[in-house]
Amino acid sequence: MGFQLVSSAKANGVIPVRKYRSEKTGLTVIVGEVEGPLVNGYFALATEAHDDDGLPHTLEHLIFLGSEKYPYKGILDLVANRCLASGTNAWTDTDHTCYTMTTAGSGGFLSLLPVYLDHILYPTLTDSGFITEVHHISEEGEDGGVVYCEMQGRENTGESRIHLEMLRAIYPNCGYSSETGGIMKNLRTSTDNEKVRAYHAGFYRPDNLHVIITGQIEPEDIFKALEPIEEKILAKGKLPPFTRPWQTPVDPVAESQTLKIVYPADEEDCGLVNVAWRGPKATTQYEELTACSVLLRYLSDTSVSPLQREFVEIEDPYASRVGYNIAENAESLLYISFENVLLGKIDAIHPKLQQVLGKIGTGEEKIDMKRMASVLERYILEALSNLESNPHDDVAFHVIGDVLYGEVEKDFDGRLNTNRCLQALKDKDEEFWRSLLNKYLVEPKSVVVQAVPSIEEQKRSAKEEQDRIEAQRTALGEEGLAQKGRELAEAMTKNEIPPPDEMLTSIPVPSTDGIKFHPVEIFKSSAGRSPAGLTLEKLPLYAEAYHLHTNFCYLMVTMNTEPVEPELRPYLLLLMELLTESPIRRDGELIPYEAVVAALESDTIETDARLGIETTSRFSLGPFGNTATLCMQVVRGKYEIGINWIAELLHKTEFTAERVKVCASKMVNDVAQAKREGNSIVRDLMKAMYYDKDSNVRVSSLLKQQKFLGELIKLLEGGAEGAEKVINRLNKVREIITRPENLGLHLAADWEEMAKLEVDLEGPWSKLVPSEGVPKKQLTVIPDWKLHTPGGNLANSTGVVVGLGSVESAFLYSSSKAITDFNDEDLAPLLLFLQYLTQLEGPLWRQIRGQGFSYGYNIVPRPNEGLLYFTLYRATNVVAAYKEAKSITEKQLQPNAEWDSTLLESARSSLIFEIIAREKSIGNVVVQSFLSSFKQVPAGYNQALVQRVGKVTEADLARVGAKYVKALFSSEARTAIVCHPDKAADIATAFGQLGHKLEVETSLESSILA
Template sequence: MGSSNFELIYTVHGDGNIPVTKYRSKKTGLSVFIAQVEGPLVNGYFCLATEAHDDDGLPHTLEHLIFLGSEDYPYKGVLDLLANRCLASGTNAWTDTDHTCYTMTTAGSEGFLNLLPIYLDHILYPTLTESGYVTEVHHINEEGEDAGVVYCEMQGRENSGESRCHLAMIRALYPGHCGYKSETGGVMKNLRESTSHKKVCNYHGGFYRPENLHLVITGQVESEAVFNAIQSIEEKITSKGSRGNFDRPWQSPVPPFTDVLEEIVPYPADEEKSGMVYVAWRGPVAKDQYSVTAVSVMLDYFRESPISPLQKAFVEIEDPYCSQVEGSIIENAVICTYFMFKNVVKEKLRHIHPKLIEEIRTTWEGSLDMERMNSIIHRKILECLNGVEDQPHDTIAFNVIGDVLYGDNKDDLEGRVNNITRYRKMKTEPEAYWKNIIQTNFIDKPHVVIIGEPSQSLMESMGKEEKDRVARQREELGEEGLEEKGDTLENAMEENEKEAPESLLTCVDVPDVSKIHFHPIFPTSNLDKASANKNNKFPLSNIPFRFQLDDLSTNFVQMNALLDSSAVSPELKFYLPLFCEVLFESPMMKNRELISHEEVIKMLQADTLFTSAGLGLNGGLFGCGSYAQIVHIAIKVEQEKYERGVEILKDILFNTKFTPERLKIVGQKMNNEVASSKRKGMKIVRTVMAEMLYDKDNNNKVNSMLRQEKFLTDLLNRIETNPEQVVEAMESLRQTLISPSNMRIHMTANVGSLANEMTAPQSPWLQFLDSASGNAPSDVVKQPFECILPLDKVTIRHAIVGIGSVETKFFLRASPCISSFYHEDLPAVHLFLQYVSQFEGALWKNIRGAGLAYHYEVYVKPETGMMYFLLSKSTHVAKAYKEGGDIMMGYVKGDSEFSDVEIDSAKSSLIFEIIEEEKTVGDVAAESMVSYFRGVDHDYNKKMLEKVSKVTVADLKRVGEQYIAPLFDSSVSRTVVCCNPSKIGEVVQEFKELDVDLTILESLETDFLIG
């Protein structure tokens, strides 16, 4: 049988010259796309077009139920446990408005091909049991509360300001009978009252058919091997007989939209300082990819940098309207184009729309900056090339999925995977073309305006209404009814957790890791004099500061300036976040001439692929990356601009000029961002935990959104009264950071290609510093675990805080653990945590599977010397914590036995996760950069693979008592819980019964958080 069933439809070559070939089965109509992507991973994206015309969430609920067993594998969890054995880390999926996509990623093709037919059996022939529906979608527990994994997920997002406004926008823009207006995730009321097991089963019959299933496979895998792997599924499909006619989804005309509509959407919030505004238009049809791309370019022209028209009008002014203007496209059959104005000053909410229309018209009537337009398009081209290098699997798959939904032929697919061709043509378009894009897509078309207003009263009334609703539900059910609900849930869980026979769990072999292809890298550094000149094309010994070089296969050069802030005084450290935000947006002194910040930004857009600055490796605003004491400044350029890139980095570090005007505008922008950050439960628990963990001068505390809000408010006042003092502080900070003793550069490039273009590619760095004087480069930076506060210095170790914008609960706990990456127990600790937390492991079944929390995580971070237990979007947080403790301590105490089959599964999935750290060239370079701070060899991950494979049951038992037990000992751990204020009392009581005494933080302005 094999390939004879599949006919080659066509082959196209996408960006980066990656071939994409489409096949279709002559017997079943199943489509297969294969893209030959280099690297160690093989990815599968199994896509079905799905359409719904209500808010029952049938596409989403079905997505969840697919994983609970199939005809040939009728046990919950078998798919993910087998995936783990195949060098994957479980499976995953997403539901969008117009499609559902199931994914898997394996290290190497062997495991992928073994798992493929099993996965397809689950997609096409799931068990869809009533018991699975109860636990996974919605149920009422014995306490009369609503729960279920899907319910929990939607509860976590349904009433956020962003979700409410976005849904209102889509509903207004797509009126009439149209699937685009549906909430395909499901709304809570429907999940409680309307959605049903029968509806889900019927939905599967209508959409989950081979003619509607498209397998998008990216990686090093042969087409013939794929066809052989799915031969059994092909035979099963044909054996089932006729399926009747199939109508392709999304073929009905989209109802017209003709009026300008404005709607005010209130949302629950603790503060009423700022809201949000969405303005949306219907755009070109999805098949017209050239016009869709042109609209995308125009969105960037309007808002993507501080010198764009909308940023200049709304943000980059003394009295800003908002903190940010975002623009985006939703690709429906007729696309949605929208602007989102974030953190809009409440008094200006109603001024956004008229001013936006005025600015669009002014831009259209005036002269467009065609030089800047050319830079935007050129950067788009670079982003495409970077995408196929750093995110090749997703980049190609997302293009193919668009074709699956809205394409009809080879030309459509070729157009979607060849974005660079479109952009190159756009570079030749005249100003008149772009003005026409503005006129036809923004000026001449009706639009929707959604004004999101924060409301404390709504927060209070919704909290009361939900309490009253649950109370009525309890009353209506009565004791007998509640007991019955509890029994139903217990029976469903028992039914779901029936043990699969071991023969089924071992029906696929664990693949051979030695066959996996890794990206090669040749690292050198002048830290080690013996190896400084090992790369003879780029010797490092004469560079007068610490320099780390990665030579690998890439089309770009990335330069990372890593500045140690340990020597910065405590007073100046609070300026660090502002320094990072303003650095690339400031004027510059060049050849004794002051260049305006607008010209600097324009230059950066023209000459770089991206620029970034943050605290810690890849840190961002109000969130540090790892090794937070490092100020990480990065630029990426195309190889042809390497020397220009070095010049730019030097100018940015040494020649920028801090001015009161720019410091004020950027400081206001940062301060305005705090409002939206304070509405996010996960950000809150991480912020509070940082206060418990780190000493006062650590950048994790400095970068706290709460401390920064207080600091920036004061700074903005000082800029008005004493601007010279603020500028002087910023300049003093810079001088400390750029001292040779605090600086190192980490560069990623294809050295062979550089050497072909210039005789001595190291030469631009020899003059990088104006003076080589200064202390010798510091070999070792202070490790994060050295900054952890001793327990007796922490005034509050277990805290709870109420946030009106969250309906679910968030939890984070930390306890002391291993603080060395070379500790002999680390592989066993990693495996213990993987064992309990793996897909379909004990935590998965009893926390997520029982509907107690949508997401959980337990992990160790040797750099901080801490272990963490995280629960996100939890409906019953104390129960979830207790369940996690009972499970882990069961293995620690020996009450639960480790299973050999699940140990193999955990080892394989952990090995995959380690390999995944180096899945692309960019990932390899990032791992190389962090290795210097960790003090580990560049082959650390490969050696860890060997160590993990050798861990025994005895090792797991040994490490449990020493490292896992402290996580559930309140005398040595630290805890943060965030929930709705109306839930604080009951949550405090529930944790008290578990020997966790939570201190209630009355507000986010308490001395503990900002003092």
């Protein structure tokens, strides 16, 4: 009697997945054989709540505060760090809670597994833990707690308010409409530890726990590691019968309704609209739900889809984005969301949507079956690509769907093989898709929610919060406040009792020797070596090839933008947008942009043009921002088609006034939403302090682009002369960056398999260069730090505090000069010094997150920028969080500072994991290989860095601390803070007392960003 095999399947025919169940305890184990260096665990429980107390979420946080066998806060993360992991994590969804861990190799995973499950099934759930982690009142009368802090940063955003309002309306009287994260008012007044304990008893049982494991690990070893937990479960005795969550029938939507809500904001420009319907049952209609997903994608994906065509890709757009979402519930939710909707058009969205869908529903507008075939084919290829780029999550998420809504064992195989379902959908005719559209999006009742930004609401809610805190202080009085302070201090003291060293050291630190990396070989035309079937010297440009086990080809072209003149530089971001969204001149004929977009959708899995090497948000550049990148992913058989596309996109696109205006308007409309995101604003403020005013980083930033694009749209609207001027400039920029000496090729594939295709792998690339002259082959690498202004851009201060009405918590970036070379011998010791301070359950975690001062924090070096950053994310008390970080760091910088050997060992182990995790999947290995040229590091750099980290001594740590870290908290460091306007002046004063002269800005428009 032990674990019995219940089901087995192959995820989309590629990755074997097996499900086992314990006959003794009902515990379920699912193992997916994912290749690569990491082993991932996802421990999922179906959970259901019917109020806004946030019990699922508060319990998720409290699980990490100790267990029966390991009754110490933070021991789980300390053990994880020793096991070649970097702490643990979890998420709470409406219908389940999932706890995660990832280790390098299986040795550490097997050691950590029983410790983790003891926490999940048998947590301590102490009152002291509840006080610090969930909610408390400080002696100043302010509310705090990690959960409270997290929800404060989220609850009143437009996105959060519209989502909750939609759920309330579409799922009346049902658990799907509860705020499982917890509403702040409930966290203050209703949520308590007794409720949490009762909730745990109801749902956290072995027969509701699914242990999902992906990676290279033997099932027999897992069962052996689970033996002590199984014995403990049996010793606890029989549990009452369990009712699976989400079995109660869901009330139907009684009537269609349109709701309007407001959310706090600084500007009343653009709002949000969601339109929602009930979809098929996730339990019994999974195939139909998959078909709805395809249909919604057809309707809204890419600029040629019906909804983008009607709402976005027009001269006077209704919104900057149209997207769709599906919540896979017992009765699913389908919704279409419109972002950055101009307030004057907010009431027109739903009637227009009904008109567009209605036309397709009646057959007045035909469904383009050729495009539908492309949508399906791309969907299938993306599913296969996900098994390379994100295999652990991909397998786990499909399994979790089965855990929650699978009815019979064959559902397990069905959910892991959505491609079978997608293949079957290829045979469906237009009538099938039209009737599906009518059944779910035209005929049924709908819920429309409009969310409108409101300055009045910002003032009202700020005053209400101020009044509430004042009333709270008055009600408590001096003695009451002092008592609250004592309670918090006592709770902190109890929580911070450290685990005995022997409890930690009894868990061995595993060796890194057996870890299986994804193999990759890097070839460069400058080095004279080439992979099978491809001779790099024959290519007309500087080229690199990466050979690895992949079913796809990744074709990347880099363009050096350095020669672009300052007055043309602002056009770069728009140019990147236009490259894949414009008509093409082919054999004398102009192919309209709709046909280009549709064909790209059919021929490629992904096409992306951007500034910088890695993808970031629209107005923030990836590292090495002076390089523009065009990336394309295709199946092997479309290698030459991909090259033809790259040549056409770079050289044959024709910019028209109409398309330029549409793309520019889309980008301008995106500004409204980006302006409300505290974290990206604070990052941009920091960059504005360093970078040259004509650098890509500055000219592509939010406010600069808003102004530039606004003027450009006016030029286009002013007649033919203005339009010609704009188009000539775009063509000039394109001509400069596509000159052969500015281009580089970076090609990743399984070259041995490519050689077997017996096609010309070099010839097609000649289309990228003019036939006359011999191009100069070079890769120009300009690290970001070379684009800084000498001495910086601040005249009379060391930083800024900007008030932003859309944020309730604060965001901070501080920085100082540091390492500029990825090969610097000091990098490994610096990384370890910082890991020691920042690791989960390390010194900063305990004092900053443990006291509920900030939800997130980090200290990280960026050698490409030559900077060391300290950041705080969603801080409820930014001054206290900063003071703690400064005090802890400065203490560690003292000449006689002690290094706790157990903490240092776990820091070393968790850092090694983080370096290995850079190459966790094939997709990551492609990115790392591509980056290695720009970082100017040799092949095998990450593996060598792992070895270097292993050899760092305490003397090395002391040396790099004094050399680099000391400056980060000194008065010379630059600091940017974004917070609520009411708090800006007080924060600046407090930082002034710490030696930082910060200027207060009441709006972004008056800040350094403008």
